[in-house]
Amino acid sequence: MSENNIKTLLNSHNLKATWQRVEIFKVLQNSNECLSADQIYQKLSSNNINIDLATVYRVLDLFAEKGIAQKSIINRKCFFELKKIDHCHYFVCIKCHQKSNIVDCKINLIEEELSKKNFKVLSHNLEVYGICNKCYGGDKR
Incomplete structure (x- = not known):
């Protein structure tokens, strides 16, 4: 999904398409597994994208609340992935x-x-x- 499509999707969920939200969405989009906030933070950091960990947590919770991402608790830790038609x-x-x-x-x-x-x-x-x-x-x- 292109950056413009990501922005359109975020806007359709009544979310402002901030650069932080777009970058976090891209990480989720490029992953074939669910990720913790720490894993997302590390992926962003390794790509020289500086978003603090607290912002990553807030954005992920917001994505889950708006139905953009699915939150799963595995071994008492939260993991996130983009919402799919089927659950996992x-x-x-x-x-x-x-x-x-x-x-x-x-x-x-x-x-x-x-x-x-x-x-x-x-x-x-x-x-x-x-x-x-x-x-x-x-x-x-």
């Missing part, structure tokens, strides 16, 4: 902390069952913790 769930390796998307969500079946019982699910979160293949290699626990 994660497998988290307890050794290397690598995060992988769980592609096929079956929780919607539970939500359908709950709706039959007059319970409206507003959201859900699923994290599976274990050991990835790379870390499992020689460790047969």
Whole structure:
């Protein structure tokens, strides 16, 4: 997405397209995984873009509030990614902390069952913790 399109998108969510918001959006856009505020701050810094960490947190929370980004809590830490049509769930390796998307969500079946019982699910979160293949290699626990 071009910078003009990013600005248009931000404006369509009633947000002023400040340079900080545009740069943070670009980092999220160029990532294929969810990122913490610290990771976004580090990516910006490595590209000589000086935005203080408090601003990164504020912008991410604002993006989540406006529906531009999705906020996930993994291992009691907040991660952000651009909002997708489908929601995401994660497998988290307890050794290397690598995060992988769980592609096929079956929780919607539970939500359908709950709706039959007059319970409206507003959201859900699923994290599976274990050991990835790379870390499992020689460790047969």
